[in-house]
Amino acid sequence: MECYFNASQVKDDKTMVDTTVLYLCESAALWWQRKHSDIEKGLYTIDTWEEFKRQIKRQFCPHNAEDIAMKKLRGLKHTGSIRDYIVEFTSLMLELPDMQEKDKLFYFMEGLQSWAYNELKRRNVKDIDEAIAVAEDLMEF
Known part of the structure; x- marks a missing residue:
């Protein structure tokens, strides 16, 4: 709205x-x-x-919505498509508006499959927006 x-x-x-x-x-x-x-x-x-x-x-909204989102984030793994992973990660970030940028990048990277993680490291991504953009480019793989 x-x-x-x-x-x-x-x-x-x-x-x-x-x-x-x-x-x-x-x-x-x-x-x-x-x-x-x-x-x-x-x-x-x-x-x-x-x-x-x-x-x-x-x-x-549950009074502990941020706690629930953090638990989901800690368990979030890239098991299907990168697109699905990005959508789930982004929706969790909406529940965690106070999370530091470096923490967002850390959790995003940690949940990726090793091949995607390695590719983002190789490209030397520096922030979450760049990481998501690069990951989206990997969707064809």
């Missing part, structure tokens, strides 16, 4: 919340109906986009 708001240059908190709730479904839609009912009763307020994000994350 934030990509959409940026592209559409939407900056108003109320518009952002009102637009987002249109896309909620299943348990998220039920959650919003309950929250909205409480708001209408004056029991509660969600006045900003940041507050909305905080509330929805509190409801649907």
Whole structure:
């Protein structure tokens, strides 16, 4: 939603919340109906986009999401295609926004199959973006 708001240059908190709730479904839609009912009763307020994000994350993201992501990252291995490995690694990085760049590179490299690891070492990759770009070039192998 934030990509959409940026592209559409939407900056108003109320518009952002009102637009987002249109896309909620299943348990998220039920959650919003309950929250909205409480708001209408004056029991509660969600006045900003940041507050909305905080509330929805509190409801649907496990409190230990970073720990779970770190455990998955430590066990992540390149066993199938490089593409699948890159997608899984990148999705885990979204759960670990505070991870240092050198640590990202370390975990990415450590999970690769030896032939891919050796090729990235041979090319002397210096950061995670370069490592992912080089790994994507290896997809043909």
